[in-house]
Amino acid sequence: MKGILSLTVNNRPGVLNRITNLFTKRNYNIESMTVGPSEQEGISRMTFVVDVDDEAVVEQITKQLNKQIEVLKVHDITNQTIVARELALIKILVTTQSRAEIYSVIEPFRASVIDVSKDSLTVQITGESDKIEAFIELIKPYGIKELARTGTAAIARGMQIAPAKSATIV
């Protein structure tokens, strides 16, 4: 299963190393990780998507993260209703024949073309991981030259409706 953890940490030297080190030390598998400034100065927000056997492991990761001195708060939002977004930049090979077809694939995904050259298109797509995954699958046959993904950033929704059973990313 996938677990999603959202944490706030002091933005101090060595913090990132301490946290990623913990994942290595405890043999946890990080699927994606994002880090950036939060709404408070000097405090960063990190979002981890982890691939784990069961919820007990997510709980254990949460506890271990909480033990870190520079970690201020850890939220296990796996079972909460959340908004999660990821961004991907994809450079796709194009020919005069395929160009129009690719545009027709891009459109329903609400992806946008942000760079064009003679033989390639660069597309920006945002959304939940699954959506990006699906888009990549569709676009693969045309030929992907380069791909960069950010990993998931997520926060809990302002209003929590009945707790969802699994990690539903809306």
Place this chain on the structure above:
Amino acid sequence: MTQKSVVADRKSGKTHYSGAEFLLDALKKENVEVIFGYPGGSVLPIYDKLYSSELFHILTRHEQGAIHAAEGYARITGKPGVVIVTSGPGATNIVTGLADAMIDSLPLVVISGQVSTSVIGSDAFQEADVLGITTPITKHNYQVRKPEDLPRIIKEAFYIASSGRPGPVLIDIPKDMAILEGVSTDAEPKMDLPGYQPTTKPNYLQIRKLVEAVSGAKKPVILAGAGVLHAKAAHLLKDYVEQQGIPVVHTLLGLGGFPAEHPLFIGMGGMHGCFAANMALSKCDLLINIGARFDDRLTGNLAKFAQHATVAHIDIDPAEIGKNVPTKIPVVGSAKEALKELIAQNGKKPEIEEWTTQLTKWNEEFPLRYTHEEGVLKPQRVIQMLHEKTNGEAIVTTDVGQHQMWAAQYYPFNKPNSWVTSGGLGTMGFGLPSALGAQLADPKATVLSISGDGGFQMCLQELSVIAEMNLPIKIIIVNNGALGMVRQWQELFHDNRFSHSIFQSHPDFVKLADAYGIPGYKVTTEEEASDCLDVALATDGPVLIDFRVKQKENVFPMVAQGKGLDEMEGV
């Protein structure tokens, strides 16, 4: 310099202090009694200030000796052991000690020198990424970026090391940060630790759940770990046990937390625990873990561990609860606060006479035992004699291996803070230097440093410090000419293929002791052992005794790897 002298200096117009001055001043404010250290290039500015300071510094002969000594000091006093080492090799030599202190929850504050900030990252002479190396084996670590940050950092380091679940904290000080001056403020440094708030007081509802579980239990048992000792809660454990009449099993590191001579003490559990203790853990219906972490050497095969029990776990570290064993009643808090609350609740005493009778019967039927052989010195007998001759009141330090298990089995402790051993990491070479720290922590105590002939040779350079300070440590070598535990496993599980576990040669340990100016004796029989121990214990200074014991003696009983606790061999 003391607070006073800073103020005096201020009057004389001095407002700027070097990082080294800030450091030593802060260490004094923490009432540091002893520093274990070893100088080198990057810490020269610190050692220069130390030269004119009243702080007491011990020059060990290896950085590993320094950190193990600090661990011994910390284990006995409960206060952080303080270490200063230089950059690069100085710092990498303490890595084993940090890992050891981390896994055994010992409070340490370690100062490591670092190359100057201008050359960090350039592979400078004696540079190593000490922050990177020590991150997974410290509770926290710092690198100093401004000299005036040092008072706050030191204050935080002592607080972090000794509060909550104790552990080592490392402070990396680049050389220029020790030299550079910063402005001193009169104000007491303010700690800035918004993300660190250890819980000590337990949740009332969980305590109530535990009280109810106890009152209805038919076969309850308490598993008491080192958390009881860290919390200085041994007396409370005894009060609680006597109030409720629940039998107690100790972990290896918990020994001394509950008096061994108490009728409700069953014994040590785990791989080389006693039969009754392991049966108690296997057959109980309520398992109350107080300050132990369900280590694999204690639980045996987890799938077969306490299968019919409701598990309650009191621990100051929430991450330990449910980590290895599913826990029905989690109690986050210190052993002290939890036991206080449990005693205050004064719950209904469970009716468990049948259970305690059974446990006593098991202990009578299957006591720890070994066979006596004519003319052969048995290692177990050596430990028993040590116990007899010191009335069981000595501080015992050990390395890891057979001698450690025999010490745990045949040297029962009646009071806390008597047992200094490397439990989690299993560090050879730990015993001798930790004895040094333990003796300094408790100068009046009789300290027995018990090592095997293998581990003794891993840190024996500290004999020099012991001799120099004339510390009355009795250095016991349980010499079987082999890496005994490795040899035992090779005999039992590797078809007697004794790959590199039997020593082809040894130095003459008696002459070695003599070279350091320490009286040394070699003992081969029980009679000699008795006489020699009398002489050693009457000597006001260090003595080394080389006990030549039977090589092929194995530690039993034993739970083989992968087996359940109720599948002991050699009972």
